[in-house]
Amino acid sequence: MNQLEATRVLLRHAKDAPIVASLGNPKYDLALAGDRPQNFYLWGGMGLAGSVGLGLALAQPGRRVIGLEGDGSLLMNLGSLATIAWRAPRNYLLVVWDNARYELTGQQRTATSAGADLAGVALAAGIPRAHRVKALAEFEEALARELAQDGPAVIVAAVDAARSPGRPPKDPVFIKDRFMAALGTAAPGVLDPTVPDAPKGGAR
Numbered sequence: 261m262n263q264l265e266a267t268r269v270l271l272r273h274a275k276d277a278p279i280v281a282s283l284g285n286p287k288y289d290l291a292l293a294g295d296r297p298q299n300f301y302l303w304g305g306m307g308l309a310g311s312v313g314l315g316l317a318l319a320q321p322g323r324r325v326i327g328l329e330g331d332g333s334l335l336m337n338l339g340s341l342a343t344i345a346w347r348a349p350r351n352y353l354l355v356v357w358d359n360a361r362y363e364l365t366g367q368q369r370t371a372t373s374a375g376a377d378l379a380g381v382a383l384a385a386g387i388p389r390a391h392r393v394k395a396l397a398e399f400e401e402a403l404a405r406e407l408a409q410d411g412p413a414v415i416v417a418a419v420d421a422a423r424s425p426g427r428p429p430k431d432p433v434f435i436k437d438r439f440m441a442a443l444g445t446a447a448p449g450v451l452d453p454t455v456p457d458a459p460k461g462g463a464r
């Protein structure tokens with residue numbers, strides 16, 4: 261399955277749910293599929309999208325939250341699966357784009373290319389449902405089903421290893437403030453153009 265097409269499907273089903281996206285291609289494709297204030301792009305925090313998403317889900321139990329990882333990133337933080345299972349937020353879905361590569365740093369193979377089964381690890385960690393999907397229709401079906409019921413759950417989608425041309429905003433303060441404003445948790449005055457030195461968007 262093509263990761264950008266799958267990201268478009270994800271965004272359509274997510275509606276206004278916040279999405280916390282991993283560095284590299286997951287966030288590049290998310291920006292390309294549709295930049296929106298509810299997208300939280302991680303610049304550099306490899307392996308932390310699932311954990312940041314978990315924290316958000318726990319802090320905002322009334323809101324559906326989606327974490328978006330790459331396989332290489334999740335492999336750096338497998339412990340996050342055990343913590344998701346342990347804290348078990350019903351509003352949390354973790355989606356993993358598994359291209360079996362560290363694409364961004366030169367297409368080096370990850371352990372999933374040799375058979376490591378991230379959905380199996382998620383289940384063994386205690387997450388009640390984890391799906392491994394290969395085709396776009398299969399992904400959409402699993403996604404729709406999981407967004408319609410209580411989590412936590414994980415979907416690991418096998419995707420092609422293409423470099424995404426997407427470029428999300430790069431200013432971390434802008435991303436954070438815009439995200440918090442969209443969630444209604446921003447401090448007053450944030451993103452107010454009349455406030456001197458207010459954070460500005462756009463890539464640097």
Ligand SMILES: Cc1ncc(C[n+]2csc(CCOP(=O)(O)OP(=O)(O)O)c2C)c(N)n1
Pocket residue numbers: 282283284285286304305306329330331332333334359361362363364365370
């Ligand atoms: C702690 C840490 N180690 C290494 C890197 C360098 N790095 C950036 S992206 C990346 C590969 C990410 O792989 P994956 O999550 O599978 O996404 P893909 O690039 O395949 O889309 C690496 C190794 C980093 N940013 N942080």
